[in-house]
Amino acid sequence: MTPDVLFLVDATAAAPIEVSPHDPALTVTQLAATRGDGIFETIVVVHGVPQAMRAHLDRFARSARMLDLPAPDLDAWEAVIQAAADRMRAHPRAAIKYVLSRGDEAGENATMGWVLGFVSPPRQAGPIRVVTLDRGYRSDVAQTSPWLLQGAKTLSYALNMAALREARRRGADDVVFVSTDGLVLEGPNSTVIARVGDTFVTPPVDLGILPGTTQHDAFVVLAAAGHATAVRTVTVDELRDADALWLCSSTRGAAAVSHLDGVERSTDDDITALIATGLDARKA
Amino acid sequence: MTPDVLFLVDATAAAPIEVSPHDPALTVTQLAATRGDGIFETIVVVHGVPQAMRAHLDRFARSARMLDLPAPDLDAWEAVIQAAADRMRAHPRAAIKYVLSRGDEAGENATMGWVLGFVSPPRQAGPIRVVTLDRGYRSDVAQTSPWLLQGAKTLSYALNMAALREARRRGADDVVFVSTDGLVLEGPNSTVIARVGDTFVTPPVDLGILPGTTQHDAFVVLAAAGHATAVRTVTVDELRDADALWLCSSTRGAAAVSHLDGVERSTDDDITALIATGLDARKA
Numbered sequence: 422m423t424p425d426v427l428f429l430v431d432a433t434a435a436a437p438i439e440v441s442p443h444d445p446a447l448t449v450t451q452l453a454a455t456r457g458d459g460i461f462e463t464i465v466v467v468h469g470v471p472q473a474m475r476a477h478l479d480r481f482a483r484s485a486r487m488l489d490l491p492a493p494d495l496d497a498w499e500a501v502i503q504a505a506a507d508r509m510r511a512h513p514r515a516a517i518k519y520v521l522s523r524g525d526e527a528g529e530n531a532t533m534g535w536v537l538g539f540v541s542p543p544r545q546a547g548p549i550r551v552v553t554l555d556r557g558y559r560s561d562v563a564q565t566s567p568w569l570l571q572g573a574k575t576l577s578y579a580l581n582m583a584a585l586r587e588a589r590r591r592g593a594d595d596v597v598f599v600s601t602d603g604l605v606l607e608g609p610n611s612t613v614i615a616r617v618g619d620t621f622v623t624p625p626v627d628l629g630i631l632p633g634t635t636q637h638d639a640f641v642v643l644a645a646a647g648h649a650t651a652v653r654t655v656t657v658d659e660l661r662d663a664d665a666l667w668l669c670s671s672t673r674g675a676a677a678v679s680h681l682d683g684v685e686r687s688t689d690d691d692i693t694a695l696i697a698t699g700l701d702a703r704k705a
Numbered sequence: 706m707t708p709d710v711l712f713l714v715d716a717t718a719a720a721p722i723e724v725s726p727h728d729p730a731l732t733v734t735q736l737a738a739t740r741g742d743g744i745f746e747t748i749v750v751v752h753g754v755p756q757a758m759r760a761h762l763d764r765f766a767r768s769a770r771m772l773d774l775p776a777p778d779l780d781a782w783e784a785v786i787q788a789a790a791d792r793m794r795a796h797p798r799a800a801i802k803y804v805l806s807r808g809d810e811a812g813e814n815a816t817m818g819w820v821l822g823f824v825s826p827p828r829q830a831g832p833i834r835v836v837t838l839d840r841g842y843r844s845d846v847a848q849t850s851p852w853l854l855q856g857a858k859t860l861s862y863a864l865n866m867a868a869l870r871e872a873r874r875r876g877a878d879d880v881v882f883v884s885t886d887g888l889v890l891e892g893p894n895s896t897v898i899a900r901v902g903d904t905f906v907t908p909p910v911d912l913g914i915l916p917g918t919t920q921h922d923a924f925v926v927l928a929a930a931g932h933a934t935a936v937r938t939v940t941v942d943e944l945r946d947a948d949a950l951w952l953c954s955s956t957r958g959a960a961a962v963s964h965l966d967g968v969e970r971s972t973d974d975d976i977t978a979l980i981a982t983g984l985d986a987r988k989a
Contacts, residue, residue: 423811424734443811445729447738449804449819450708454731456862457741488863489870520733523866527707527727535733555850558841559885566839568871570864577861578740579772580854582807586773587852601843 422516426508426538432524432531434497437504442537451533453522457577460484461520464502464634465542465671469510471502471517472671472703476634480574483632485521487573491532493521498534505538516542516672520576542672548679548688549594549668553657554584556598556606560654563629571629581609593680595668597660604628605655611670612636613655615663616689620649628654635669635700642699643692665689667696674700706800710792710822716808716815718781721788726821735817737806741861744768745804748786748918749826749955753794755786755801756955756987760918764858767916769805771857775816777805782818789822800826800956804860826956832963832972833878833952837941838868840882840890844938847913855913865893877964879952881944888912889939895954896920897939899947900973904933912938919953919984926983927976949973951980958984 424442440446452458462477471477478495485493502517509515521534563571570577584596597613598606605613605624612633614623621643626632640650660666665688666678675696677688708726724730736742746761755761762779769777786801793799805818847855854861868880881897882890889897889908896917898907905927910916924934944950949972950962959980961972 422734427733442733445731446733447729447731447735449711449726449730449821450706451731451738454735454738454806455745455802455804455860456866457860458863458866461739488867518739520739522738537733554852555846557843557846557850557853557855562839562841566841568838568864568867569841570867571841573863575863576739576741577863579742579857579859579861580852582740582742583772583852583854 422539422542424537425540426505428501428505428536430501430534430536432491432533434494434501434534437501437536446535448525448527450525450527451522452524452526453520453576455526457575457579459520459522459576460488460490460574461518461576462574463516463518463671466506466509466515466517466538468513469506471506473634473638474499474502476637480632480634481519481521484573484575487567487570488575490521490523501536505536509538509540512540514542515540522576548677550592550680551595551597551666551668551678552588552591552593552682553597553599553660554587556600558600558629560600560602560604560628563627572626572631574631584609592683597668599657600628603657605657605660606630607633608668611668614639614667614669614675615655615660616665616692617659617663620651622651622653622655624655625652633669635671635674638700638703639669639675639696642696645699646695665692667693706823706826708821709824710789712785712789712820714785714818714820716775716817718778718785718818721785721820730819732809732811734809734811735806736808736810737804737860739810741859741863743804743806743860744772744774744858745802745860746858747800747802747955750790750793750799750801750822751985752797753790755790757918757922758783758786760921764916764918765803765805768857768859771851771854772859774805774807785820789820793822793824796824798826799824806860832961834876834964835879835881835950835952835962836872836875836877836966837881837883837944838871840884842884842913844884844886844888844912847911856910856915858915868893876967881952883941884912887941889941889944890914891917892952895952898923898951898953898959899939899944900949900976901943901947904935906935906937906939908939909936917953919955919958922984922987923953923959923980926980929983930979949976951977
């Protein structure tokens with residue numbers, strides 16, 4: 422994605438500075454770049470209105486806690502995000518990514534952040550092909566070993582990018598990670614929804630996965646339309662046998678899964694359309 | 706660490722550009738900073754002579770392969786590293802960190818690198834307190850699930866930094882990661898050596914750990930002095946019962962372990978001194 426708007430913020434996010442997103446803004450000793458040591462969120466902006474603003478800010482604060490970063494002042498961050506969104510009001514669909522880095526290892530180590538706007542975010546068209554990949558962890562690892570940072574949205578995404586390359590090698594578009602004890606986790610940058618009979622299910626965050634902001638809003642849409650939803654563990658066998666599957670993320674909404682591990686599967690186009698309409702109708 | 710010398714290099718490393726290490730050099734869309742998607746090495750420089758140059762370059766190439774990055778031209782990288790080292794010839798002890806990032810996600814995605822020199826690297830004085838921490842993975846995960854990138858030296862180090870914070874919370878200085886099946890792995894930025902009777906042992910890289918350049922040179926020193934060395938799996942129980950332990954890394958050499966999980970343990974000061982002398986006597 423080519424960025425269009427950039428604000429740099431200090432530890433408090435109180436005094437944003439607008440700079441060109443095409444010029445260097447980070448030293449090579451910035452811990453975001455040396456250690457992937459920071460957190461981020463990406464949100465969609467519709468005609469200048471950020472979607473699910475508070476849910477993303479809450480998750481940002483949650484990630485900060487998990488990484489022992491100073492608690493971000495969410496009101497200050499919201500103001501900067503809104504300032505970036507205002508610049509993109511003319512565009513029907515834009516995206517904002519915001520980042521908090523632990524700071525510069527050469528300096529006094531004060532946290533630093535940035536808010537980056539994209540007027541033309543990519544949108545995945547049509548159903549996607551997905552493969553399951555071993556995440557290597559038991560499903561209880563977030564409880565037993567919090568230093569593994571499972572469930573935090575960190576900048577250390579090399580593994581997620583490697584998993585997506587492995588998916589492409591297998592002729593697929595995306596990944597569902599699976600725990601060593603056979604439970605469905607999440608995608609590298611998405612949340613899983615499965616329709617099992619009449620119920621829409623998604624795995625719980627205590628498996629060490631991110632709380633899905635788009636999945637949450639999709640469940641609100643589904644519930645409003647009279648559908649049953651449940652947050653519960655899903656086994657790999659249940660995933661294969663599900664009546665329909667979606668991967669949810671901010672930039673592409675709820676993407677229908679057409680193939681799982683090379684096997685074509687049924688989709689539920691009415692529900693895909695219902696969720697898309699509901700997500701588009703959101704206000705910030 | 707405060708940097709003193711910085712060269713930026715393009716995908717080929719053929720045309721280094723020297724810039725101030727204190728000025729911004731990276732865009733916020735640089736994949737090193739957005740995804741921790743790159744690799745690095747850190748080496749010690751003695752009066753302008755990089756130590757274990759080729760071993761680090763070989764590991765750099767290995768990490769590039771594991772991340773599907775273009776193979777770095779090692780001769781070109783060596784020339785840039787030597788240029789940085791030459792600038793620090795007046796200093797008895799310096800360090801160089803070199804990095805290859807996948808590129809800028811906003812651009813044509815060509816890889817980019819940098820070579821950073823520090824004239825005053827920190828040196829850990831005296832023995833260290835270490836805790837064992839669960840790495841969450843089985844010992845065979847590098848074989849079964851290569852997309853987890855175990856054994857690659859990537860920029861995605863948030864987990865390693867979190868583990869070091871957990872060590873400090875427990876009153877310790879460093880960490881030894883342990884697999885879920887009870888085998889000793891490595892530290893967040895070090896390699897384990899244990900003396901078991903008359904033999905010095907270190908775990909094998911097929912457990913998904915980095916080949917230790919300093920551990921390798923320490924084994925050369927030990928063998929030259931007539932000691933037996935072995936690369937083999939080490940259980941956590943063997944670690945606790947070992948006659949002496951060291952954590953090896955480029956910047957601090959072989960650091961003796963004085964406490965493991967809060968329990969004071971015997972050290973072997975003669976061997977610690979032997980290794981230190983041997984490492985100091987290395988040529989590039």
